[in-house]
Amino acid sequence: MNYVSTTQAAEILNISKSRMRYLLRQGRVKGAYKAGKFWIVPLFEGNPIISRGDRGPKATWRRRQPAKTKIHVNRQNIRQNRNLELEDLIPVLSVKRYDSNIYGYSVKINGPCDIVYSPQKPLNCGAVLWVETFSQVEVKLTFGEEEEKEKEKEEDIFLIDAA
Numbered sequence: 001m002n003y004v005s006t007t008q009a010a011e012i013l014n015i016s017k018s019r020m021r022y023l024l025r026q027g028r029v030k031g032a033y034k035a036g037k038f039w040i041v042p043l044f045e046g047n048p049i050i051s052r053g054d055r056g057p058k059a060t061w062r063r064r065q066p067a068k069t070k071i072h073v074n075r076q077n078i079r080q081n082r083n084l085e086l087e088d089l090i091p092v093l094s095v096k097r098y099d100s101n102i103y104g105y106s107v108k109i110n111g112p113c114d115i116v117y118s119p120q121k122p123l124n125c126g127a128v129l130w131v132e133t134f135s136q137v138e139v140k141l142t143f144g145e146e147e148e149k150e151k152e153k154e155e156d157i158f159l160i161d162a163a
Contacts, residue, residue: 002043009041009048028053069097069137069160070123071107072130086143094125095139097160104139111135136161 004012009029010020023029024039030049031042041048077092084090091103113133122128137160 002046003040004043004048006039006041012043012047013050023050026053066134067098068132068134069095070130070132071095071109071137072123072125072127074103089143091141091143093139094127095137095160096123096125102139102160104141105143106140108138108140109133109135110138 006020006024007017010017013020020029021039024032024034024041028051029041030044030051032048033040072094074092074094077090081089081092089105091105093104093107095102095104095107109131111133112135113131115129115131117129119128123130138157139160140157142156
């Protein structure tokens with residue numbers, strides 16, 4: 001097996017000496033090693049073997065996180081409901097995701113969730129306490145115990161899937 005210097009290897013491959021040194025520093029020249037301050041490059045069938053490198057820089061983008069579903073209690077509607085009859089009650093729970101806002105009387109979260117209190121950074125609606133979740137959420141659109149005793153109708157429940 002023959003060995004050559006960095007300059008000779010660069011001439012054989014028809015590349016610049018600086019490019020050859022760069023390939024050696026990256027460890028892409030098969031069997032090359034450093035003796036003192038000089039590189040020793042082996043020849044295989046008369047040529048150094050250069051392994052393929054990665055093309056371009058590593059990806060720096062991040063995957064988009066799914067939108068959190070935010071659930072909060074509307075205190076103004078609770079205050080208004082004090083003076084209303086049972087059949088006239090206004091929904092007090094607000095379920096927000098993306099640009100949609102769904103109002104309901106009860107919410108079932110099918111998975112883990114976080115309760116957030118942030119008076120310094122409230123939601124756009126002004127809420128300072130809310131529940132955040134990436135899980136599936138079921139919002140009951142009707143009110144009353146009579147409906148709970150009967151079979152819950154599918155049109156009375158709004159399902160928000162996890163993203």
